[in-house]
Amino acid sequence: MLHIDHISLGTQNVYEGAHRLCQETGFGQYEGGWFPHAGIANRIVPLGNDQYIEVEGVVHPHAIASNPIARWFYEECVAGDVFLGWCLRVDTREELEEISRRLNTEIVDFGLRVRKDGKITAPARVPESVWCWQRGIPNVFHFEDMNEHAARQPCDPPGTVTPAGITWLEVGGTAQDLRDYLGEEVDALPLRFNGDRPGLYAMGIATPDGDVEIRRTAVSRFRG
Template sequence: MALRIDHVVWGVDDLDRAAEEVQERFGLASVPGGRHPGWGTANRIVPLGDSYLELLAVVDPDEAAADPVGSGYARHIRAASGLMLWCLANDGLDAVAARLGLGIQAKSRVLPDGTRIGWRSAGLPSALANPSLPFFIEWDVAPEHHPGRMEAPHAATPQGIVSVTVGADPGELSAWLGGAPLPVRLGGPPGVNVATVATSAGEMTIHDPSPRIAP
């Protein structure tokens, strides 16, 4: 199955306060996600239909410091909260990982209602080192349980992330994607700079200034 935009990760200092600011700025509500065991992080989900915005914070600094992924997230958030990573989904993760020589990691988290959702990912350490490049995910959930399908009281009905704007080397990004056609615009400093979301009221652009939460 073709690669598609699954979600954009927004690193924040405080989940609840960042969620309030995202709702004030964009009219987008969020719902509790869960903890990421081993990473020292937790998230809130802004469901957008077939995709979502992930608000992510470090909630256990010691646990995060002991893990390469957790410490990578912590490093980015300390530097500057804001749009941090972008993720592509497909149902052929093994082939993508083999093409790029990436390892695959299986993870899960538990929702507030006790439901466990699982996924496999590849390329997350590479994306943390170079956020111009996306990482890849394959979900082990029924389509209706995808995080983007969660219910939230948005001001307007979201219809998915329709494009991202990324500061990247065109050749490097094309090679990473295997030439797959994706709604990616190039521009700005290295990393993901803008997520454009379609809604029933028209398109909105999600970008910095981020919901930076002062300690």
């Protein structure tokens, strides 16, 4: 089964961006770690229901000149916050393998994020994240141990509002575009299509006082 897993929110300053998001929403956050291959780091904002936002930004400025991922992150955020990507999750490795065959691409499982405790996360995914995000489309993850999932880790600092999961995403393109990509199972996801360029534009998160809406600029159209 397909689930919405997490959202990548790019920002000029990962600490300021995460602080501002949590001031805006009342949600908690914690130190996510860093990505050695990309020159970026993140703060994680759990949303309940095994979902989260990763607030990401470049932390290795010297990598911008030589690392295309760091350069892309930097250039996307020149004007401010950007929803860089949105990611889905399946329950089993077999489901991920089926998507891999559908897309005629290999499953990627090299290490991604070095957590603050030194552990390296290496979730299986297809296709690779940045390749999809540059095109405004989601990739799909599978996590062997959901107890290690980023959404289940404690916040530091904790928030004043308890989120209860994503209720909707506003995305570009059309429902048929996404069906052609991942199949009819996407029809069960709470998506609102605006017909604009592919990417994520806004999201709703359930709270005890109703939905909190977060709206940011969508990722730019890739020209590489």
